[in-house]
Amino acid sequence: MxxxxxxxxxxxxxxxxxxxxxxxxxxxxxxxxxxxxxxxxxxxxxxxxxxxxxxxxxxxxxxxxxxxxxxxxxxxxxxxxxxxxxxxxxxxxxxxxxxxxxxxxxxxxxxxxxxxxxxxxxxxxxxxxxxxxxxxxxxxxxxxxxxxxxxxxxxxxxxxxxxxxxxxxxxxxxxxxxxxxxxxxxxxxxxxxxxxxxxxxxxxxxxxxxxxxxxxxxxxxxxxxxxxxxxxxxxxxxxxxxxxxxxGAKNHGVVMPDADLDQVVADLCGAAFGSAGERCMALPVVVPVGDRTADALRERLVPAIEALRVGVPGDPDAHYGPVVTAIHKKRIETWIRIGVEEGAELVVDGRDFILQGHENGFFIGPSLFDHVKPAMESYREEIFGPVLQMVRAPDFESALALADRHQYGNGVAIFTRNGHAAREFASRVQVGMVGINVPIPVPVAYHSFGGWKRxxxxxxxxxxxxxxxxxxxxxxxTQRWPDGMAPTGTTDAFLIPTMD
Structure with missing residues (x-):
């Protein structure tokens, strides 16, 4: 070996x-x-x-x-x-x-x-x-x-x-x-x-x-x-x-009512489930503003999630592969169970996924929760797997507060066509990295990467x-190159130096 x-x-x-x-x-x-x-x-x-x-x-x-x-x-x-x-x-x-x-x-x-x-x-x-x-x-x-x-x-x-x-x-x-x-x-x-x-x-x-x-x-x-x-x-x-x-991180994606929902769905599928969700800059929490936005987003999300292809690393058509270990797979499945027990609605359940020919691999399908509440432990903690949680917010201020109050402050995104809302959000949110219509706001190499809070x-x-x-x-x-000999008989050398 x-x-x-x-x-x-x-x-x-x-x-x-x-x-x-x-x-x-x-x-x-x-x-x-x-x-x-x-x-x-x-x-x-x-x-x-x-x-x-x-x-x-x-x-x-x-x-x-x-x-x-x-x-x-x-x-x-x-x-x-x-x-x-x-x-x-x-x-x-x-x-x-x-x-x-x-x-x-x-x-x-x-x-x-x-x-x-x-x-x-x-x-x-x-x-x-x-x-x-x-x-x-x-x-x-x-x-x-x-x-x-x-x-x-x-x-x-x-x-x-x-x-x-x-x-x-x-x-x-x-x-x-x-x-x-x-x-x-x-x-x-x-x-x-x-x-x-x-x-x-x-x-x-x-x-x-x-x-x-x-x-x-x-x-x-x-x-x-x-x-x-x-x-x-x-x-x-x-x-x-x-x-x-x-x-760690628990990055939020706020979806305003004016957002392009088709683009949001495409962005969420990649940001929440890419690399099996094993990214500190993944987007595992989506926060639609208003029930009308949430219902429309959910309607588009479910078929998109169900169409995701889970495969071996060498499969060029796979959207993501297995998680890293059997222990980590079990941990993710435990968090899904806890979310159900806490009362969240499990809309798509990925726990029963099996890849034919690779039954012993560490594969887990994509999962989607709706009606997740801020008090739930499964929301407060990092799952680090292919699990997307939907937390509905009644308005912009409530959505902003969710990201602000969370123990993690790594990344956050807002999806909107409204420049004022985006500017206000970026200025006020208490998170280290912000994306505006960018789901994974990892800065380019000549900027810097870092989160706030925990x-x-x-x-x-x-x-x-x-x-x-x-x-x-x-x-x-601090250097000095005097023109000549220092004067004698002065007490200036005993004083703190100034530049006057």
Whole structure:
């Protein structure tokens, strides 16, 4: 059986006897085993990073950018193989896997412009003969802890800016689909990255805690569930680290009475059920304003949902594939049961779906709830599966309040032809990312990604200039080059300096 090891100091590295199972979601079979590392494995990676990082930080930014250019070319050349490998472990269809990789490459493209992004500030003549300037310098060694749902995109969101800024980076990907992160590290080394600058250590909570506690790691980036994000933020910050921790989501899509319902249905089907709903930017809650809008939307939604094709990752006609594990499938089915018990109307039930020839796969059909109430636990919590919940709102203010009051504040969308309503909504809603007639408002690479409330812990967002700020520290220099000898017999040297 295939064995997946760490990538430390540019080479494959095995650890102890602890391993985890990597499943084929389409068949339900174990296809590989991954090493579950311990603190000693992390220490080897840290030693390699400490050795390599000072020289890498001294490489000028344009030469670092050239390595990223070559990496981008290599990933593009290997796109088909990477997408198939990703789909085989995650379960998403191959076309969606290609999108996973491409959105990561978008951030790599941004990082190729790092010479411009690292420019500091300069003030000439801030005082008599005094100039002030600032520079951005790398944190040193950074680490990333990434989730299973985007095993290519999110690692590149993290290690791209970190490495471009001159840091060494240690990646701890999800143990559920670990092969693509390993392959990305190998391609980065092939692109010319020095050994020790990008390394991959696999593991579970033991490895996570080792990363959070290690004194040599100065910054940690995390994406995952909110409870773990809060834990990572608290433990990492207590250890003196800079931490950005992105948590869960329950994104709402508000549908105004003037919206184009045919377009809304098409958008909802993709945003709610694409990738089997295993996206933090999925749209699992639709909020039609007014019963007339809700009834018309439901009438169009039901046949569209029933027409969705669930298939194996390699099926080019499939809209989505299996979920990642049997445990996760059972969890989704449990939430559907809870929703029924709470009194929501289950309009479409996907729990009995079976794909012929793949009866042991982790497949689940699309489900639709109507008449979901804000007090329901199934509404308050993240289901992370192919389940769409309809929460009816009587008016615009009530719809806005639903998104505002929810514990998560990752993304939100409004569907309308009314510019004033859209502007008002975008300005007032207490959510980090807003779409106007855009169902999945993931920002482009040169902006930044991040949610509010329990969807994000820390002061900096992912990628864009926020990513550059997170992976660097500002140093400000105040300099004076006097024309002659300083005067003697003065007490000015004992006073706080001013620029007057």
């Amino acid at each position: 295939r064995q997946i090891s760490h990538v430390i100091a540019g080479a494959s590295a095995s650890s102890g006897t602890r391993t985890g199972e990597v499943f084929s979601p389409a068949s339900g079979e174990v296809q590989a085993r991954v090493s579950l590392g311990v603190a000693a494995d992390l220490e080897r990676a840290v030693v390699a990073a400490r050795t390599a990082q000072p020289a890498w930080a001294r490489v000028n930014p344009q030469r670092r950018a050239r390595v990223l250019f070559r990496f981008k070319e290599l990933v593009e050349a290997n796109m088909d193989a990477l997408a198939e490998l990703l789909a085989s472990e995650h379960g998403k269809v191959v076309a969606d896997a290609r999108g996973d990789i491409q959105r990561g490459l978008d951030v790599i493209e941004f990082c190729c412009g790092i010479p411009h992004a690292l420019k500091g500030e300069y003030t000439q003549g801030a005082g008599p003969g005094i100039d002030v300037y600032s520079m951005r310098q790398p944190v040193g060694i950074g680490a990333g802890i990434t989730p299973f749902n985007f095993p290519a995109m999110i690692p590149m969101w993290m290690f791209g800016p970190a490495i471009a800024c001159g840091n060494a980076f240690i990646l701890k990907p999800s143990e559920r689909d670990p092969s693509v992160p390993n392959r990305l590290a190998e391609l980065m080394i092939e692109a010319g990255l020095p050994e020790g600058i990008l390394q991959v250590v696999h593991g579970d909570k033991e490895m996570v805690d080792a990363i959070l506690d290690h004194p040599a790691i100065g910054a940690v980036s995390f994406v995952g569930s909110s409870d773990i994000a809060q834990y990572v933020y608290a433990r990492g910050a207590a250890a003196g680290k800079r931490v950005q921790a992105m948590g 969807s994000g812990f820390g002061d900096h967002n992912q990628h864009g200039m926020e990513g550059v700020r997170f992976w660097t520290r500002v140093k400000t220099v």
